[in-house]
Amino acid sequence: MKVLILTKNLLAETIFQSKLQQLNYEVYCSTCLVNECQRMSLETTQLLSCFDAVILSETIAYQEIVDLILGIRDHVPMIIRKYESDFTKSTEEEQTEHVIDRWIRVNASLEEIRELCQTITPRETEQSSGAVSRKERPEQKKYPLYNFGFSNRESVLLMCLHEHQGQYLSRQELCEKLWREEGVTSSKMTALSSCVRNIKEKVEKNGVKCNPINTAWGRGYQISDDFYHLIQIGT
Structure with a gap:
């Protein structure tokens, strides 16, 4: 490490x-x-x-x-x-x-x-756990979004990413979707980063070995393929 x-x-x-x-x-x-x-x-x-x-x-x-x-x-x-x-x-x-x-x-x-x-997860471990998740996907059950205890804002963020599955949404686009008329500010960018980190922590705390959100420099965020197939949006 x-x-x-x-x-x-x-x-x-x-x-x-x-x-x-x-x-x-x-x-x-x-x-x-x-x-x-x-x-x-x-x-x-x-x-x-x-x-x-x-x-x-x-x-x-x-x-x-x-x-x-x-x-x-x-x-x-x-x-x-x-x-x-x-x-x-x-x-x-x-x-x-x-x-x-x-x-x-x-x-x-x-x-x-x-x-x-011991609380730090090496990057190699994250990658290997993602590979395991993909391999075992056919045997995994669907998890309703409310099972993870996400806040309203975290749920909205995930639904936006879920709707645009396979695409990256920029930080600015997501801030505009989450805060609408309030505009994009540095504090909103920080809050967005906190939302992403909280989502990852809650997924991990629920025992789901899956990275829910991919991050790409200059491109933004994307829901991971594993998590997209793992969660259930709506009823």
Whole structure:
């Protein structure tokens, strides 16, 4: 598994990086990518696609974290934020809502880091599980959409993607469908990313080994072929 640590000070990550490496993970630390991830060039996007998780260091200020998240949210499976105090965590958690997936203390023990890493799904695992789903599709039953506990907005998003099965819908198109007259803003884009992530989490929590939504840089979102054949829309 490959982990990227974005930081403002490489020396500040020495102990944390060492613990990750003790657990046999590939770890990369970078200061220059902090700015690059805010601009999100094609090269940066391709680089991020190599990692299973991005850890945002406590050395990065909160406002910079907000800008970073807008850039990287759709390109990495998991975003983790390191924090020094419970006050810092609670304050940032309220502001960033659900766009950060996991939190870890700066001085976390090896055991705590190991348990955190157990929640990260390597990209290779996601691909192989998708292959299994396709193979077993004829034996799978249909799941009504309400079985997963989706919110109204998450259900509308899935129905839009279901209606356009086989096609990618851009982030702008989906924002316009979900919020209509409210218009497309950066906050709406962030909320859309949260919807997609929540859908994936709820599908996983229901024990369904299937990636529900495909993401393609520059194209948007598409309902996966597996999930399209797995769910039942309407009665």
